Amino acid sequence: MRDEAADEQLMERYRDGDAGAFDVLYHRHKGGLFRYLLRLCKQQNVAEELFQDVWSNIIRSRERYQPSAKFTTFLYQIAHNRLIDHVRRRPELSLSLDDPGDEDDPPAERIAADPDGQPEIIVERKRLAESLVKGIQGLPALQREAFLLREEAGLSLEEIAQATGVSPETAKSRLRYAVAKLRDELRGLR
Amino acid sequence: MTREQDKDSEFEAYLQGKSSLSDVYGGLPQAKLPDHLDAAILAEAHRAVGARPGAKPGRSWVIPLSMAASLFVVVIIGMQLRYLLPGEVSPQAPRSEQSGPENQKAELPREADKLVTLNKGMAAPVQAEQKPARAPEGGLLDMAPAMPAPAAPPAPKKEAAAVQEAPQFRVSTSRPMAEQAAPAAEAPAPVVAEKVAQEEQAGKGAARMKAKSASSEADVDAYAPQPAPVEAIAAAPQATPASEPQVAMGAVSMANLRPADWLSRIKQLKQQGKLDEARKELAAFKKRYPDYKLPKELGNL
Numbered sequence: 001m002r003d004e005a006a007d008e009q010l011m012e013r014y015r016d017g018d019a020g021a022f023d024v025l026y027h028r029h030k031g032g033l034f035r036y037l038l039r040l041c042k043q044q045n046v047a048e049e050l051f052q053d054v055w056s057n058i059i060r061s062r063e064r065y066q067p068s069a070k071f072t073t074f075l076y077q078i079a080h081n082r083l084i085d086h087v088r089r090r091p092e093l094s095l096s097l098d099d100p101g102d103e104d105d106p107p108a109e110r111i112a113a114d115p116d117g118q119p120e121i122i123v124e125r126k127r128l129a130e131s132l133v134k135g136i137q138g139l140p141a142l143q144r145e146a147f148l149l150r151e152e153a154g155l156s157l158e159e160i161a162q163a164t165g166v167s168p169e170t171a172k173s174r175l176r177y178a179v180a181k182l183r184d185e186l187r188g189l190r
Numbered sequence: 191m192t193r194e195q196d197k198d199s200e201f202e203a204y205l206q207g208k209s210s211l212s213d214v215y216g217g218l219p220q221a222k223l224p225d226h227l228d229a230a231i232l233a234e235a236h237r238a239v240g241a242r243p244g245a246k247p248g249r250s251w252v253i254p255l256s257m258a259a260s261l262f263v264v265v266i267i268g269m270q271l272r273y274l275l276p277g278e279v280s281p282q283a284p285r286s287e288q289s290g291p292e293n294q295k296a297e298l299p300r301e302a303d304k305l306v307t308l309n310k311g312m313a314a315p316v317q318a319e320q321k322p323a324r325a326p327e328g329g330l331l332d333m334a335p336a337m338p339a340p341a342a343p344p345a346p347k348k349e350a351a352a353v354q355e356a357p358q359f360r361v362s363t364s365r366p367m368a369e370q371a372a373p374a375a376e377a378p379a380p381v382v383a384e385k386v387a388q389e390e391q392a393g394k395g396a397a398r399m400k401a402k403s404a405s406s407e408a409d410v411d412a413y414a415p416q417p418a419p420v421e422a423i424a425a426a427p428q429a430t431p432a433s434e435p436q437v438a439m440g441a442v443s444m445a446n447l448r449p450a451d452w453l454s455r456i457k458q459l460k461q462q463g464k465l466d467e468a469r470k471e472l473a474a475f476k477k478r479y480p481d482y483k484l485p486k487e488l489g490n491l
Binding site (some may be wrong): 014022035048056060062125128133179180187188 | 200201205218220221232425
């Protein structure tokens with residue numbers, strides 16, 4: 001399954017009929033995209049629906065794909081637009097970031113269950129994770145999205161701007177505020 | 191102001207990947223994607239390009255190529271069987287005994303057939319009746335004697351030229367097209383060569399011949415190769431070595447006929463008083479069809 005080809009080459013190969021190229025592309029990006037959607041829309045079932053829609057869109061639009069932009073930007077641009085459409089159709093949903101697993105299996109608890117860690121380190125990780133999750137939850141949706149695009153997709157400022165349809169300055173401002181708030185959140189622990 | 195500068199430097203460090211913020215975020219538990227979602231998306235992706243999930247890429251050409259190769263082989267075999275099976279051509283042969291001798295003529299070129307078909311002004315039934323058999327009953331091997339004699343090497347070119355010029359002849363004549371095209375195609379090579387030689391002696395080029403044939407019906411008749419009589423074809427001395435007996439040539443040409451037609455021809459020879467020739471033909475017939483029941487008229491020959 002390992003294929004070191006660039007995303008753009010894989011997408012071109014898939015466009016030309018190589019289904020195996022899509023497999024590589026999918027496994028390379030599925031985790032980040034799903035977390036991006038899940039941490040923005042907070043509902044597992046909604047995130048799954050949007051996730052499938054995004055990939056279906058990629059599949060359908062393969063004939064029109066031109067590698068003029070980075071594939072990741074293309075992918076998250078579709079995800080962003082799909083998310084916006086979904087929120088517009090269902091106004092009761094807001095782009096908040098309540099972790100859906102918090103009630104049953106909080107992330108901090110899962111970190112604490114790591115059997116390989118030392119007790120002090122485990123406690124520290126737990127505190128940091130809880131604090132970071134809390135900080136991300138408190139971010140405005142657009143700042144949160146900028147942060148997630150940076151962390152999950154590894155996009156640059158220009159690419160974040162392109163994916164979200166704003167200017168690079170706006171994207172930079174959003175990300176800068178998000179990072180500052182999260183740093184403050186973590187700093188309070190120390 | 192110092193706080194703003196600190197934030198800027200922290201942000202720059204974050205963009206450069208030197209912040210611990212990314213490390214902490216990366217340590218968060220990974221959300222798990224349901225397996226059924228993976229399967230559904232991959233299946234959709236494979237369906238979209240016509241591939242099965244798990245199938246190796248780059249093999250989509252195998253099935254079309256194998257189908258094309260199979261079709262090619264079937265067509266080749268079909269073409270071979272068309273000439274090898276004797277029953278395939280028998281329905282095209284004239285059934286009346288009177289039309290039997292016409293079958294001794296050489297095969298009408300396919301170009302002439304096409305031209306005949308294209309001419310809508312001509313009577314189709316007449317053309318169909320006059321279409322000669324493509325192959326004799328004896329099969330591919332028996333076709334050899336009926337082929338145009340290879341005595342004159344340039345003959346095929348002249349034959350082709352005659353076929354190409356056939357439409358011009360038809361324009362100015364009222365004869366059925368098949369009657370004109372067939373003689374042009376089936377005239378023995380020496381006859382055509384002789385015409386060409388005469389024409390060259392008269393200093394006429396091919397273009398001039400065309401123009402003249404279009405202007406005068408008489409000229410058309412003069413330039414158009416006339417249908418050679420059956421006897422001329424059968425006894426054409428140019429086509430066989432001089433040492434070969436006449437009877438053998440006649441037997442060869444009549445051997446191309448169906449048994450009934452052959453016997454009919456022998457009867458005609460007998461009625462014409464050519465008893466020697468009739469006896470020789472009958473002997474050849476008996477040699478070829480030893481078990482064939484002869485009619486009473488030929489029993490006392």
